[in-house]
Amino acid sequence: VAEAVGRHTEIVNDARAFGLAELHFGAARGAVCAAGLVLGTGVGGALIVDGRLVTGRTGGAGEIGHQILQANGPVCRCGNHGCLEALARSDVFAARAGVAGVPELVSAFERGDPRAQAAAEVTAHWIAIGLANVITLINPEVVFLGGGVMLCGEILLGPIRRFLPGLTPFVDPESYRVVPGQLGPLAGALGAVAWAWECARDTARTKS
Numbered sequence: 001v002a003e004a005v006g007r008h009t010e011i012v013n014d015a016r017a018f019g020l021a022e023l024h025f026g027a028a029r030g031a032v033c034a035a036g037l038v039l040g041t042g043v044g045g046a047l048i049v050d051g052r053l054v055t056g057r058t059g060g061a062g063e064i065g066h067q068i069l070q071a072n073g074p075v076c077r078c079g080n081h082g083c084l085e086a087l088a089r090s091d092v093f094a095a096r097a098g099v100a101g102v103p104e105l106v107s108a109f110e111r112g113d114p115r116a117q118a119a120a121e122v123t124a125h126w127i128a129i130g131l132a133n134v135i136t137l138i139n140p141e142v143v144f145l146g147g148g149v150m151l152c153g154e155i156l157l158g159p160i161r162r163f164l165p166g167l168t169p170f171v172d173p174e175s176y177r178v179v180p181g182q183l184g185p186l187a188g189a190l191g192a193v194a195w196a197w198e199c200a201r202d203t204a205r206t207k208s
């Protein structure tokens with residue numbers, strides 16, 4: 001890409017771009033400490049500490065979806081067992097309710113289908129456990145969730161908010177909010193813009 005455009009080029013992971021977009025323009029605007037989760041065909045994440053995206057030494061920080069939550073759990077695409085992604089990605093969630101996908105799951109839930117309600121409860125519990133680990137580690141002020149699974153909205157957010165206080169004994173439950181992302185499918189592109197701006201700013205600072 002650098003050769004084609006003749007410019008310095010940076011790469012940012014899509015979930016980290018989502019996090020940056022929500023930090024600069026959306027649900028986490030102005031936050032000093034925050035965590036983002038993208039729930040879709042995979043589960044991605046982004047951590048923000050001291051107002052900045054945490055990248056780690058080699059860009060691998062923030063893989064909230066690949067925390068191991070169940071040592072003998074289902075195999076994840078990453079090769080480990082029992083990652084949050086393997087327990088909460090969209091097709092696993094839908095399969096729990098016996099439906100084809102997330103839109104069908106929302107319809108089933110709204111019809112009062114007990115399988116869909118049970119699937120939402122189980123999936124929300126796994127997500128809450130994953131988020132509780134993050135909340136315990138970084139004590140964020142806001143946790144924001146995006147991705148295709150968030151078509152479910154309060155169907156998942158409601159039970160996640162209900163489970164969290166019991167899972168985060170070291171953090172005051174009043175100190176953080178759990179909210180949907182605000183930018184929808186635009187988040188990735190906006191986050192890439194934010195990342196380019198941050199990289200350019202840091203380069204300028206280094207030079208001055």
Ligand SMILES: [Zn+2]
Binds near residue numbers: 065076077079085086
């Ligand atoms: Zn994994």
